[in-house]
Amino acid sequence: MVGAGIVGICCALALVEKGFCVHVIDRAGPAEGASYGNAGVITPWGCVPQSVPGIWRKIPKWLIDPEGPISLRLGYLPKFAPWALKFLRAGRSKHIPATANGMSALSRPSVDLYKALLKNTGHEQLIADCWGLYIYRNSSALKPDDVKIRLREERQVPMEIVDGNTLRDIEPAISSDYQAAHVIKDQARAVMPGKLGQALAQKAEFLGVKFIRSSVHAIKPNVDRNWELTLDGETATTGKLVIAAGAWSAGLLASVGVRVPLEAERGYHLMFTNPGVSLRHSITDVEATFVVSSMEDGVRSAGTAEFAGINALPQYKRAHVLAPLTKRMLPGLNTDDTEEWMGTRPSFPDSLPCIGRVAARPNLYLAFGHGHYGLTMAPKTGRVIADIISNEQPDIDLSPYQAERFY
Ligand SMILES: Cc1cc2nc3c(=O)[nH]c(=O)nc-3n(C[C@H](O)[C@H](O)[C@H](O)COP(=O)(O)OP(=O)(O)OC[C@H]3O[C@@H](n4cnc5c(N)ncnc54)[C@H](O)[C@@H]3O)c2cc1C
DSSP: OBOOSHHHHHHHHHHHHTTOOOEEEESSOTTOSHHHHSOOEEOTTOOOOSOOTTHHHHHHHHHHOTTSSEEEOGGGHHHHHHHHHHHHHHTSTTTHHHHHHHHHHHHTTHHHHHHHHHTTTTOGGGEEEEEEEEEESSGGGOOTTOHHHHHHHHTTOOEEEEEHHHHHHHOTTSOTTOOEEEEEEEEEEESSHHHHHHHHHHHHHHHTOEEEEOOOOEEEEOTTSOEEEEOSSOEEEESSEEEOOGGGHHHHHHTTTOOOOOEEEEEEEEEESSOSOOOSSEEEETTTTEEEEEETTEEEEEEEEEESOTTOOOOTHHHHTHHHHHHHHOTTOOOSSEEEEEEEEEEOTTSOOEEEEETTEEEEEEEEOBGGGHHHHHHHHHHHHHHHHTTOOOSSOOGGGOGGGGO
């Protein structure tokens, strides 16, 4: 397998539990990519794609606002435009219910699966039960007929709409500027996403998975239907190859003729390491689109979508944009001590990953492209990959995740 992010780790665990001999190759240690610095939200209720009807109206305003949630490097526009058009098409009303169902199938068992994976590891505390608070400064912006709320209602998500006072009863640190919230119950948060990945990688290693530190420079099929991998200074051969290399997966696959519209959607976080406040829940400022959560080592504010190409250097001013926004949300927050981070979401235009086989490429399996929900969807992805490789029928419909949907 290529990739020891949270998706690769969960695939490795599910495969080793089925008796496979698993090698995971990563140029870095386990969970050091996007899986390290995310916002930690693990929600069984994930069903709202990034592209929804009417989003195109908001994009120009977001793009020109230096504090806005989206940034696009102008020189990258020609490469980005085809993906952006697919993104807008994916947000048409007629596509949304099927997309929401595809997201839901991977998200629904997330909390239970993580708890089962962590059981008896001594790291059970890396997941905390919580609610998701979607908060609004202007109560008139919270429209009960909003497509996002409707999608959740239709899928029986346990939620309620509350006013500002009730919101502060739930999470006292939130500013009185916020007048309303959409509260989603019965979810969880990773209190250190990187540590969660590392704890699961340790468990996988204990069960027999071998983690190899190397770049994978190329993959190619050989005459025996095996796969050859060019590593740092050596080659390796495997009977079955899983690509779980996050945002880098498309580059590896292009060389064997598998082309998918995967975008490197860069996000940032700012850790407040001496925050002076503590939060019980995952809090999303809906209008400014960033998420705030307490972690073991402080309060993490995460968000932004930057499109600049996979190899562009980080622009940490994008992380520091989050400081005044988070202070506005949490007036008691001490913003003196911060740490910044950038990571790359592997994003498809329709917010669904690619999971499964590739037509015409025997023994090649895809497990990447989870965009904004990779932490949530990783455990179920692992189960599905292990079922497919074992020739067992997964208990969910796989058609939403086929790479061929883009052709
Ligand atoms: C700011 C931010 C906030 C987020 N918040 C949340 C959230 O709250 N909840 C949620 O569910 N999701 C969230 N996400 C999304 C989530 O983090 C990702 O979807 C998920 O981490 C993707 O996991 P992955 O294993 O596919 O990729 P990664 O974690 O990026 O792992 C890919 C791995 O592949 C390795 N690799 C790649 N190419 C090669 C190669 N050629 N050779 C060797 N190794 C290679 C990399 O080194 C890396 O370790 C967030 C993302 C960001 C950026």
